[in-house]
Amino acid sequence: MPPFATSILSLLLLQLQLWPVSAKPGRRPHYAMDDNNNIVNNYNDRYTVNLTVGGTPVNVMLDTGSTDAWVAPLDEITGSFKNTGASASIFYGDGSNFVNGTVLTGQVEIAGITIPHQAFINVTNSVGEESDVAQGIFGLVGLGFDGPNGDIPSALTAAGYNGTDVGKAILTSIFAQSPDKGNFFSFSLSRVGDVHDSADASLVISGYDPKYTAVQSSPQLPQFPVGGGRWSVVTDGISVGGKDVEWEAYGSPVPKGQTVVLFDTGTTNFLVPPEVRDQIYSSVPGAVLAKNSSIPNLKFSEDNDVWVIPCTTPVNMTTKFGGQIIPIHPLDLSDMVHLKGPDGKQYTACIGSITNGGSILGRNLDALYGDSFLRNVYSVFSFGDDKTLPNVQLLANTETIEAASDFFVVRGELLENSPPELAPEDIIKLFDGPSSVSSSSSSSSTSTSSGSTDSSTNSNSGSQANSDSSTPSSGGSLPECTVPAGSDALSNGPNSKSSVNLADNGSSSSSTSDKYGPVIVGLLAANLVLLLLVASLSVVNFVRGGRTTGSTRNPSYVPVKLKEDGPRSSFSMTAHTGYSD
Template sequence: MLMRLAPSFLLYVSLLLDCLPAAEAVRMPVIGRRGPRTQEKLERVAAGLGRRASMSGDLKDQGDVRYYTNVSLGGQQFSVLVDTGSSDLWVAGNVPGAKSTGKTASVTYAIGDASGTIMTAAMDFDEYSVQNQAFISVGVDSAHPANTGVIGLGPNSASNIYEQFNSDAGDTPLNRIFEQNTSTPNFLSVLLGRSDDTSNPYPGDITVGEVVPGYENITSQPKLPILRDEDSGAQHWQTLLDKDGIIGPDGEAIPVQSVVQGLDQLVVVFDTGFSLPQVPSTVSDAIYSRVPGANWTSVLAASGNVWTLPCDVELNVTFKFGGLSYPVNPLDTNLGALNVKGSDGTEICVGAFQPITTASSSSFDMILGMAFLRNAYLLVDLGDYVHGSMASTASPYIQLLSLANQAQAHKEFVDARLGGVDNTSAFHLLPAMNTTNWATSSNESTSQKLKPYLPYIIAGSVAAAILLIVAASACLGSRKRGTYQRLHEPAPAGLPVNQQPPFPRYQRPHRRY
């Protein structure tokens, strides 16, 4: 999640280990369940996986999901949150037989932190056993319940523990597994699904070294190169979005511009620990600002503004990678069941694609978490990020397999939000207009937003008044000249040649655009 200990809009999920026979790969089935009230940041810090700072826009909600698996250290089992957006293992509670290294480390997250002594102990991760695995031993308190923790599956170079050793002794669990099991392919994959089974609404798998059966086609998808960050400590599993790679609800490509110097494509980070994708504000605006009833506003559940909209609005958004399209289920574009109320007390929904504003990074443009990953099976091949392993020395890459069936997704939305009655054809977006920076400005009134333009509005109004006066005068003059004159009355004299007309010459007001 670039990690979040108390996440929000995240749908809560548990990763439970399956009892598999000894093998050269690991597969962990995912079982989804709603979790207790927690907090989740709406934005990510830009300072790197292990060097996070505070950020605004935190959301509190009951619609969270977390992904857990079981890890054994020194024979003691811990339920750890699975996070491809961080790179450190820490647990809270006693680890039998653990040995101190005399070193300390800490990880500061957007919400919360974890710090303590770096210890080593034997680790069992499904069928894998690793000796002397380094981890942070955290004291038990209300923020760090006993026998819980986080296992980071991000790049080794971004680990705070590794930074303290700068040697194999500080390697992450994922690296240690690949280094000790050289015949295991150096990749992990994430499949986050959705089902009609109320006892298992969010099925899925996280695998190490194998593909989820039935999804073997992922290995034939385009290999998207993992972009390397100049600061290895800020390295993410990130790649490039295609040019014109975001198709909005109107079917048109959303214009975007990367914050990364020298690139004309957006840099995208994939993160299993983060539910609300963080996108440029222009993208968030383009998706939600034209929805009737949508508001960029503060809600009781948030300590910052978010896009809210009616729950019965179906919005279709598509992302493009490697020339292929990855549609997002409208249930993931317009999030419901979040216990967010409007000013009149009725339930409203929240846009999943929120703007990355105050904490935006100069090395990536957006973060695609669960709301996207429920629609695309993700495979990350670590390649030469695993040092000491003979299994792979090639460049690392990412592959994505689309999971969305648009016809089925539409039916799911109609059944879930419209009571099975398809009236979506009556929905129309508002006309396109310049909404740039609506999501990055405060919740201003209309008069405040118009204030900078008042001089031009006044000038235009004055010019229009003058034109009306001119037109009226011309009309009256024309009517008088056209009146019947008796023949014995002299004709009216015209103006002398050197005399100006009795009204000023119209001057076009100067306008700036």
Template sequence: MASSFLRGLSLAFAFCSYATMVYGQSLESGSGAKYGGLSSPADIGVIAQFNDSMYTTEIVLGGQNFTVVVDTGSTDLWVDARGLNLKTTNNTGFNVNFSYAIGEVEGEIQYADLQIGPYVIPNQVFISATKVSPVDSFPGNVKGLIGMAFDTATIFQTLMGTWGLGSAQQLGRAPITNLFTQNPSAPAYFDLQLSRIDADGAEQEGHFLFGQHAKGLEAVEQAPKLERIQVDHWTVALDAMTINGKQYTGWNKSAVPSLPEGKIATVFDSGFTYPQIPEAAVNAIYSSIPGAVPYHGPIPGTDNVGDVTSWIVPCNASTNLTFTLGGQEFPVHPRDLITMYNGVKLDTVDGIDMVANTTICLNTWQVGEPVGEYDILLGMAFLRNVYASFHYGDYTPPGNSTTGQLPYVQFLSLTDREKAWAEFNDYIAQKLAGFAPPADPASFVKVLNAYISHSQAGASSGSSSASADATGDLAVSGAASDSSSDGSDKHSGDFGRLAAGLSAASVAIGLIGLSVSLFMCIRGVKGRRDAQYKPLRLPKEDATGLDAERGALYRD
């Protein structure tokens, strides 16, 4: 709970103090959030991480630098500041936990001055994480997430339940809506373009701007306004999906009752690596690729781990996928339909990773059924194909009180289909030149089934030697012998033809892919300016509110 001196403050005094401090500071001291001129936009930029599976930017919070995921699919700002001397302006004592698609964060709601590029937001509310699980959800130097959706999530709901709606509207806003509130004359939108990492490791330019468009991409302003249809997310109506020029007609009736027949509710989520669409739609896309083979069940050593159907695709093949929104067509780059794995770790035996010496390519667009608030989720693999402008309209938190212009999205297509295929062919050729030989999908499925069947048989027999026998020849010789003469290992020869070179050295091969996908929702400072330190005074708890020690759970 909050400290005793906070309990003694009246709500009215807190509001007066907050308004005087924040708005007076912004007008008098000049340390509030500022906008650059439209003629010289401040492009904060986003950086692609881990094989295009995560996009981050740089912030300064409480005097400390953080690399955080940019996530249009959630709202709250959180950082992992454990071990750092974070300069907070106040601590509420409210402990909360919240979940993403996979992964969970626990921490305390606190306040600190926030810098995003040249912009300063005094006394920004955030969650200081005390626990992030799984522990490897955010690898490397990534230490948090900045949500770019609407004020309906854990922080806002916790403060509203404890202090009331008026207090939450003042003290519980996310960074983006806080920035626009403190600058009412500035255009209330942000633009986002996700970059790509080329085959040689070079990264194309990514854009992240507030209240202005990137130079040369101003045409997005003339694009149709795709109005938000659901208050928690950037959700709009999808007109159609076409595969090789043929419209897909397999959508069920939308989970959002207000949508007309044939349209479905679509969330745009920059924190989600893999788009989530119904299984029938996944099958329609990948069955259109010659040589692609379905496989039901988890594939060891990859990110396709659910009990659903995956597709193993020839690495030099893809398809023409297009989405229609607001009457505009948006083709998807063929690169964004497959995920490459150079070596697949099938098992670990006596501490040695058993890695197939082959490259396989799997479906990037994965199975995800409607959840009630939306029908499909278009993540990074769609958003890389557009320049996106997210407008808040006449938004007032918690979102359902919007009057006048609804929040909306505008897209400018960046993918030229003809050029995209040439880029795809060049990219695949360069990647495979440095990878293990690509697998034939049908052959790989046969070998995978044989390997899993043999492993399960060994486990059910209760004999550890059975598992060792299944992998021993591979580990020693790099190829299994055909022992079908006695019937004990009739598939070993098939596996050996595919998995040459499985030895202790395989440990170094590891898994190339998206290690960050366990936190799919997963969602720069180019100039620094010191913000004046000001303590933030908070209202007292409302005894009739929810239990602030628990807070509200939020699932992205």
């Protein structure tokens, strides 16, 4: 095993060895860091920072879904630390993934802030962290609510210490050092692989990114339930193409039409009930549902149902919080993938990235909104004070029209050098058999948008599948699946901050513009009415730049770090139906 990377530079070199980069001159690879090497976008999948532990820098994930900190570098950490002798474990999700080790205390530095005596777990054993290690991620910093029932405080208390004091979380330690600065943090998450490679990421503790100070005027969304120990709030729902999605809250005492969602940077996508997922994608022209499919979901899902979408058809979706409409970039709502068919040929497909959260959503929680949502807002998470209860503020930073144009250019570029794309019904028949598609599973069995029609025509010109003779390969073997380079599916002192300022590499080549210009114009025209409707509702808010749980864990500490298993360059059904860290 290679020695522990002692700098972000060496981690970058490791990334470049493990992952392909885009061949397009205007497209940045799915890995970006800010100029100060403070915050890193790992393929739109993980957001990490440099945590210095006793002089040893460790690349760790930011996780709003948990609280405690742990590190697991490949070599032993150095420095002067006190070994408390307390053993601690953190279990994620359904408990099948975990880390355990010994609680140490010592000097820790994050975002330029030094904490002299910080407790963390020095991990000696873990299950389910392999894919993070492969990306050069060797730990985690929780940004959730502190309390005596956390794993580190509980372990220290059991070992005879004052667990609440000695085992307080990193944010709690920072707030205690500067009590006059405010008990909150704010961040934006970047998106790489779009036209502008908008790696505009920042993390600010007890302050704001100067570009987003307008967030202070956004409505305060109170934590729900108050004292629930997690970053969950009430949402006013989801709309697709201007039409509201019907969504009943699961056991939560909220007004009709409202539901409870948890903001979690440890989750890559939207996790919702299956009926909500199906309503969203059934509203997309040309989208078809493959029930219990052999086509892999590229994000975690509790079932094997897959929505296949024409690659050049955007999902026009908005969310609503406190009366504020927040558009979601279409690139965050579907993933492009190359599949090897049972006929031995390669095909391109686009898969809906909103998936079934199932039992992971748990009690009194209706959805997890992960990075796919948080990339579209600037977020402020306040723990509250003597006058204010814990709350979240959101500022939309995605513009509907610009995002749609961005989507068409990116997808056009990717399709230019991809295997042929079949119509959704045909790709499902190819992998799941000719009887797998019924009229009820298609959102539009006879008509699609101009974008999906053009895409199918162009895609089939290269290779036409015979659906009558195409069936899944014998023995139920799974399709080989790769994510194209540049795709969006390669599937965190008081005034200190880490920010991203990456130069714009341009958008697309002239050949791409010439080839796809008419298609883009046609698609924009076809979707213009819906886009203008959404834009008219949301423009005032823009500032540019089933379900049960058996858990008995105290609700003040709810780790819900989600991750798809396996490397991003090769997928199988096994890799995408498991629950990992």
